[in-house]
Amino acid sequence: MKLQGTMKVNKNGHLEIGGCDTVELAKRFGTPLYVIDEALFRQNCRAYYRAFTEEHGVEVIYASKTLSNLAVCHMVEQEGLGLDVVSGGELYTAATARFPMGRVYFHGNNKSTEELRLALEYKVGRIVVDNFYELERLNELAGEAQTRAKIILRLSPGVEAHTHEYIKTGQIDSKFGLVIENGSAMAGVKYCLELPHIELKGFHCHIGSQIFELDSYAHAAETMMDFIHTVYRETDYLAEELNLGGGLGIYYFNGDQPRPVKEYADVMMRALQERAASYDLPVPRVIVEPGRSISGPAGSTLYTVGAIKDIPGIRKYVAVDGGMGDNPRPALYQSKYEAYIANRMLEEVEEKVSIAGKCCESGDMLIWDIELPAPQAGDLLVVASTGAYNYSMSMNYNRLPRPAMVLVSEGKADVIVKREDYTDLIRNDVIPERLRSSVMKLASSR
Numbered sequence: 164m165k166l167q168g169t170m171k172v173n174k175n176g177h178l179e180i181g182g183c184d185t186v187e188l189a190k191r192f193g194t195p196l197y198v199i200d201e202a203l204f205r206q207n208c209r210a211y212y213r214a215f216t217e218e219h220g221v222e223v224i225y226a227s228k229t230l231s232n233l234a235v236c237h238m239v240e241q242e243g244l245g246l247d248v249v250s251g252g253e254l255y256t257a258a259t260a261r262f263p264m265g266r267v268y269f270h271g272n273n274k275s276t277e278e279l280r281l282a283l284e285y286k287v288g289r290i291v292v293d294n295f296y297e298l299e300r301l302n303e304l305a306g307e308a309q310t311r312a313k314i315i316l317r318l319s320p321g322v323e324a325h326t327h328e329y330i331k332t333g334q335i336d337s338k339f340g341l342v343i344e345n346g347s348a349m350a351g352v353k354y355c356l357e358l359p360h361i362e363l364k365g366f367h368c369h370i371g372s373q374i375f376e377l378d379s380y381a382h383a384a385e386t387m388m389d390f391i392h393t394v395y396r397e398t399d400y401l402a403e404e405l406n407l408g409g410g411l412g413i414y415y416f417n418g419d420q421p422r423p424v425k426e427y428a429d430v431m432m433r434a435l436q437e438r439a440a441s442y443d444l445p446v447p448r449v450i451v452e453p454g455r456s457i458s459g460p461a462g463s464t465l466y467t468v469g470a471i472k473d474i475p476g477i478r479k480y481v482a483v484d485g486g487m488g489d490n491p492r493p494a495l496y497q498s499k500y501e502a503y504i505a506n507r508m509l510e511e512v513e514e515k516v517s518i519a520g521k522c523c524e525s526g527d528m529l530i531w532d533i534e535l536p537a538p539q540a541g542d543l544l545v546v547a548s549t550g551a552y553n554y555s556m557s558m559n560y561n562r563l564p565r566p567a568m569v570l571v572s573e574g575k576a577d578v579i580v581k582r583e584d585y586t587d588l589i590r591n592d593v594i595p596e597r598l599r600s601s602v603m604k605l606a607s608s609r
């Protein structure tokens with residue numbers, strides 16, 4: 164059993180997070196419930212700030228796609244980090260939280276005109292331009308707004324990270340960024356330098372997510388520095404900034420061995436410094452954008468056990484009141500999670516079961532083959548490490564309302580996202596007049 168952050172087992176044998184008994188949290192707020200350990204979230208921000216900003220002068224921006232809401236934006240700001248947003252919605256959330264816009268980086272491989280306008284209007288720190296189409300449109304929009312857009316260009320460095328196929332991004336065959344190897348990155352730089360309303364500040368790359376091999380970061384840093392040097396030789400343009408993305412892996416399951424943030428910072432920066440020195444070029448201002456390694460371990464999800472189906476000799480299915488709607492990762496990436504019976508933490512593990520969700524979908528399984536004290540209806544199941552890419556990827560499939568989220572710290576629990584109810588589900592539904600009249604006719608003929 165790996166208890167993370169402020170998790171501990173109290174004298175009643177219940178799991179506590181942030182000094183709050185999870186059984187009490189479930190009673191008070193209902194289940195499924197996302198629980199965010201504030202101390203751990205902040206501790207993870209601080210680990211980055213110390214290792215990157217204090218040690219190496221690197222700007223750390225939190226990838227809000229992992230978990231974004233107003234309270235999270237406030238904590239990130241208080242901890243001195245910037246913000247990576249990847250849509251108008253994430254940008255709007257940051258703006259509403261009054262996040263300093265100069266510290267916001269706006270990503271996306273197909274930003275809409277409205278999103279680009281919003282970014283210019285809010286004066287975000289940098290727009291991370293992904294492709295030629297965006298470059299052209301941004302130049303026009305910045306011209307209309309009589310400004311110059313400060314951009315960095317997203318490049319595809321051709322670095323293969325060892326992670327799940329769907330969460331790799333730095334390889335050549337990817338929808339993101341301009342490829343270095345085939346010359347399109349260089350063409351992009353030259354194009355930027357011709358555009359009157361574009362101010363090119365530097366380059367970006369992101370090699371993937373849930374990465375444990377720090378060598379991949381060193382390799383990416385070297386490849387990007389090689390490109391900076393080639394561009395300088397060919398065009399005289401010297402990049403001031405280099406954003407090396409995020410992606411550090413976290414503990415989900417037995418066998419995952421996360422690398423310390425300090426080691427990540429040192430390995431990456433050493434590689435970059437040595438490569439820059441070999442070209443006799445200055446080290447650019449570096450930015451990193453971690454997400455999962457900040458929010459992931461800080462989140463847990465509480466579920467109530469319901470129906471149990473035993474197929475003797477085959478499998479015991481233990482169904483909970485959530486599933487792929489609040490955590491689509493197991494269904495999408497076969498991700499593995501650890502779980503405990505939160506109301507019986509001190510009991511011996513007794514049997515192997517599989518945890519099913521409640522969606523009408525055979526693939527809605529949260530965990531296959533986990534050993535637990537024999538679960539019973541009414542037990543409280545806690546799934547750990549759900550802070551990243553759970554709430555942010557949640558959905559209303561089967562018209563299931565999304566869970567609430569509470570922030571826990573030192574025995575206090577505050578709702579930071581309200582539970583959806585059925586009225587939220589039909590809020591945007593509209594019955595056109597012609598259907599309305601036929602419904603009325605039907606009703607009156609009955």
Ligand SMILES: Cc1ncc(COP(=O)(O)O)c(C=O)c1O
Nearest residue numbers: 226369372373409410453454455
């Ligand atoms: C461009 C970019 N930056 C940062 C991140 C954050 O990655 P992670 O949550 O793995 O740290 C991602 C997600 O993979 C990304 O696509």
Ligand SMILES: N[C@@H](CCCC[NH3+])C(=O)O
Nearest residue numbers: 228330372373492551552
């Ligand atoms: N959503 C993925 C990671 C994608 C990273 C975003 N570029 C996950 O849950 O692991």
